[in-house]
Amino acid sequence: MPITMTTAQRVRAALRGEPVDRVPLCFWHHFRPQGSGERLAEETFEFFKSKFDLDIVKIMPDLPYPEPEEAISDVSQFQSLPQLDLDTPVFQEQLRCIRTLRMQLGPDYPLILTLFSPLTYLFNFMGENFSGKQRVIEGARQQPAAIEKGLAIVAANLQNLMRAAIEAGASGIFFSCMGATSADFTPEEYRRIARPYDLEALKGAQGGWLNIVHIHAAPSQDGDDIHFEQFTDYPVSVLSWSDRVTGPELSEAMELTSKCLMGGLWERGPLTHGSETEIENEILSAITQTKGHRLILANGCSIPDDTSEEPLHIVRRLVDQLS
Template identity: 65%
Template sequence: MGEHMTPRERVSAALKGEPVDRVPLCFWHHFNPEGSGERLAEQTLHFFRDTFHLDIIKIMPDIPYPGPEQPFLEARQIRFLPRLDVDTTPEFQQQLLCIRKIRAEVGPDSPIILTLFSPLTYLMFFFGPPHARTINIARSDPQVFEEGLGTLAANLRKLMEAAIDAGADGIFYSCMGATTADFTLDEYKELGWRYDLQALRGAEKGWLNIAHIHADPQQSSDQIYFEFFDRYPVQALSWSDRLTGPSLSEALTLTDKCLMGGLFERGPITQGGETEITNEIMAAITQTKGRRLILANGCSVPDDTPERWLQFARSQVDSLQH
């Protein structure tokens, strides 16, 4: 290990559990690109590269998947989800434009990941809140529900392949529904895992694929099916370890994958102060001994988070470099 690692070297070493000059750091919030891949690239570069010099550039899902204009009300509407082609879907083209522009700007040493949601998550979006609506449809009309999951998985697979070819290093793959408050584990295996495998085949060439296990902060009793995600074909697992179990130290015993977490998205990095931020960073590093860890928030920080707290977190991580 040299005295100073590039972001790519640092993240790659963390994935393998090898020594790093300091723990890799990433945090994020949403942008408003108004459908423009070029604008999203500019906003992303300003935040991740120019302002905070983060180790991973995470392209947010702010040019959304082309879903229905109005929430679905009944199962039969799922049948109208179209098969999409990358070359003729404007939203996909804009995401790929964003990837290419960022890669051209940062060169090979900065990891880039594209944020996408799982097929099950998209259907939960399409039916809208509460989650119970989607869950009821899945249970009452599973054949039609799974038709939609298959369509979405096929579309996502093509987009992922194109994203990696355009210069992304991997996919940040966000999964809802994998909690005790939503589907049973057996249901999740059929409706989540099965179609996730189909979609993630598109990311096979990526070296930085991350599964994000999403828990709703409003459902404080949630327990995520963390151990189940050890079988996902990804290099790292992301979750809100400060919101729901397991802790980082527990997670080290449950998977050999790299862990992405340690910072509470509604905690010190958004509210301060300096002592609390320092304590949270050091607790994450202590739990993992700084190995197999990408220090990150568990979910997006609020868009209006004061920059001073994010900058302080950045400076504290820098101070750990040796």
């Protein structure tokens, strides 16, 4: 093992479960690129590379998948979602962002594009609130044909975008999945309704080496459990979730999968407002639970955009000292 690894060497070793010089680190929040891929690339490079020198550069979903032109008020409308090609302006801006960052970072630096699952986009189209999400869930149970048609359309669009993203220079896709929680669908329902379209979309990411599934549980859903084991056979290298908010703990997950784990930092805990001792304890806990193997130290969900940078700098410094 080299005394000091490059970021790519470090992350690749973590994926394989091999020794690392220190645990890989990543954290993130959202930006406001105002529709510009160049602007998003600029803000992304400044935060991930210039300011914190993190091991993974994560392009946030701040150039969002296009909303339908007609507001969705009934699940039957999902059958008429548009098929989007790569000339779609926001897709072009995402690809421009990837190409710009790849030129700046060089050929090997881990670079991932954040996209949501087809089901997550349907939730968003119905309205980013609890009632809209519940209408999609009930629609999936009562009008499955309409939901499945919409999922298929979005999955095909995402597959093409993912393939183009990898070709443009992304190392992989950070694929965030909502709905796989005890507050939403049962494990059997998620497997039947959402999984086929998750897998269809992910076919576009086959050329990437750093594909990550994030299993999302809303912070407001107290006591919500994710269906972690539904994702252990997804064609990705890494599983991400808010392990400090919902189960399983990292130590439990080590027994449930051979994939690399991404977590250990509570996005609304010490990472955002804790003392140095609290931050150190959280880092040490994650490293102890995994013995520092198969771990990318990261927050679960995005940290608040107005978070002070002081605890982030503490995290960055401590990772070098403690690993």
